[in-house]
Amino acid sequence: MKTIRYSILALLIFTVMSCNSEKKESKNLNVEVYETSESGNKLTRITEFTKVDSSAVIKLLPEQKFQTITGFGGSFTESSAYLLNKLSKRNRDTILQAYFAEDGARYSLTRTHIASCDFSLNNYTYAPEADDMELKSFNIEEDRDDLIPMIKGAQAISQDGFKIISSPWSSPPWMKDNKAYVGGKLLPKYYDVFALYFSKYLEAYKAEGIDIWGLTPVNEPHGNGYNWESMHFSPEEETNFVQNHLGPKLEADGFGDVNILGYDQNRKGIKEWVDEMYKDEASSKYFDGLAIHWYESTFDYLPKELQYAYNKAPNKYLIETEGCVDSEIPKWQDDAWYWKKEATDWGWDWASPKDKHLHPKYAPVNRYARDIIGCLNNWVDGWVDWNMVLDKQGGPNWFENWCVAPVIVDPVADEVYFTPLYYTMAHFSKYIRPGAEVIGVENADADLMVTAAINPDGSIAVVLFNEGKTYKDFTLMLGEETVKVKINGQAIQTILIPTKSK
Incomplete structure (x- = not known):
């Protein structure tokens, strides 16, 4: 009986941990998105986000810091x-x-x-x-x-x-x-x-x-x-x-x-x-x-x-x-x-x-x-x-x-x-303001150019360029937070994360 109780308890703990893990993985990243594109956007605020579960993940690595702007x-x-x-x-x-x-x-x-x-x-x-x-x-x-x-x-x-x-x-x-x-x-x-x-x-x-x-x-x-x-x-x-x-x-x-x-x-x-x-x-x-x-x-x-x-x-x-x-x-x-x-x-x-x-x-x-x-x-x-x-x-x-x-x-x-x-x-x-530090980025999409920097106020600016003629969906990840974004074909996009996520 003791063995069975331990097994049930372990199963419950595993289930709770899995649920918590799922919650963390689905936590939304708060962002502002601005785009300039061949199709007519001119530093336009983008408010509609993609619903596609893209396998292309762009991961921000703020712990990796490079030059100061x-x-x-x-x-x-x-x-x-x-x-x-x-x-x-x-x-x-x-x-x-x-x-x-x-x-x-x-x-x-x-x-x-x-x-x-x-x-x-x-x-x-x-x-x-x-x-x-x-x-x-x-x-x-x-x-x-x-x-x-x-x-x-x-x-x-x-x-x-x-x-x-x-x-x-x-x-x-x-x-x-x-x-x-x-x-x-x-x-x-x-x-x-x-x-x-x-x-x-x-x-x-x-x-x-x-x-x-x-x-x-x-x-x-x-x-x-x-x-x-x-x-x-x-x-x-x-x-x-x-x-x-x-x-x-x-x-x-x-x-x-x-x-x-x-x-x-x-x-x-x-x-x-x-x-x-x-x-x-x-x-x-x-x-x-x-x-x-x-x-x-x-x-x-x-x-x-x-x-x-x-x-x-x-x-x-x-x-x-x-x-x-x-x-x-x-x-x-x-x-x-x-x-x-x-x-x-x-x-x-x-x-x-x-x-x-x-x-x-x-x-x-x-x-x-x-x-x-x-x-x-x-x-x-x-x-x-x-x-x-x-x-x-x-x-x-x-x-x-x-x-x-x-x-x-x-x-x-x-x-x-x-x-x-x-x-x-x-x-x-x-x-990207003076004193910002360029940070590391893992980019899974070779057709997108990406750079990112953390500003002195803690905000993070990510700039992407899609030289291709068709739009692309991707997931931007910062720690455990994510957001799904679409960038138009022939477009440059700045994603601003207003404050550093905790």
Whole structure:
């Protein structure tokens, strides 16, 4: 009898445990779902969830933590600022609110140019007088009409504030061996003067109420084919400049907290640059991280190169400082184009035969979504888009180097077009906040790209991209809680878990 009673008791315990287990497995995960899709959603709140028992499970692993996020955003350029001033106050405010307000994209990391770049109205420098070794002629007057007002307008709107990375496309021409804005090298005898140029820039902008968070020594040190403002640095030359001139000068002038990011060009060059920058303690002292661009390929985010950069210096920043749909005139009020593989880039025409396969026709949204998710899953902590605003021609641009921006305007008709790229950027910038930590994800569906991060307030943001043409069902799991979700074909989706589940 005792044996039978024990058997019955064991059966009851097993039954109760099974019921409790079933309850735990069926516990609902509280989420908010937002989607942008080829079918027409634009950061639309999704309230109808799938009932399909999908075998595809995406499991969040918050105990696995990776890099800390610096931010997401776009760039203040003279072209964008000039266009804003051509619009009505209502539309100008609409655009800045869309990028920086709490109910907008909440951009947190931005970039701007030091003196002129291709997206300026003309060539200019802050130090126009040749051989002015003390830079007595230094001034930022060219920025006062458009660029500075745009930055200040964004500052007035942003509740949390945003960081700014500043980059020169060239030193003043008289400091270079060819005495021109385009191409050439900085002459060693002007290394200290160019370091002073940065210090004066930081001081001048600070006087305007604009603190600069980071600098790069020059944009694209490999050059750009001698097309627009540029200045060539080898890894050894730039490291020497930062180690022995720029870093010490900023430190001496009270700007030692400004972050210096080296390189600032495409990812295939990462290895040779970080090997030199981080060669030893002395060479790496003033480098706070690496700046990179995406123009090497329209589809490959080059994870091995990103991982190499991280492993070389795990405690340094790794930030994408520029990316855009280049060599294209924007399509006006044509959302479908941004989802179709019809765009071409510079490499479509000019890439070498061995690299031609990296530059096929592509869909702009796909390129952005793939690259940002791929970057986040490979140690990148910040991602900055290029121009925030361009016109229907893809300018203004003194070199006529037309590109696409997330917001396109017609200043004559005073019209604004928010392209699907704006909403794509917002899926990251709005919900993954500075200080968030990228967390582990187990993804059972190889056709979905997924990344996730836990924010400082404990909320978790999961961003998915479905490049396929048909919808997909999946189960999102956090601990013992689950939710069944459907993502449309050709769609990017952010799932926000408002507070960390207990």
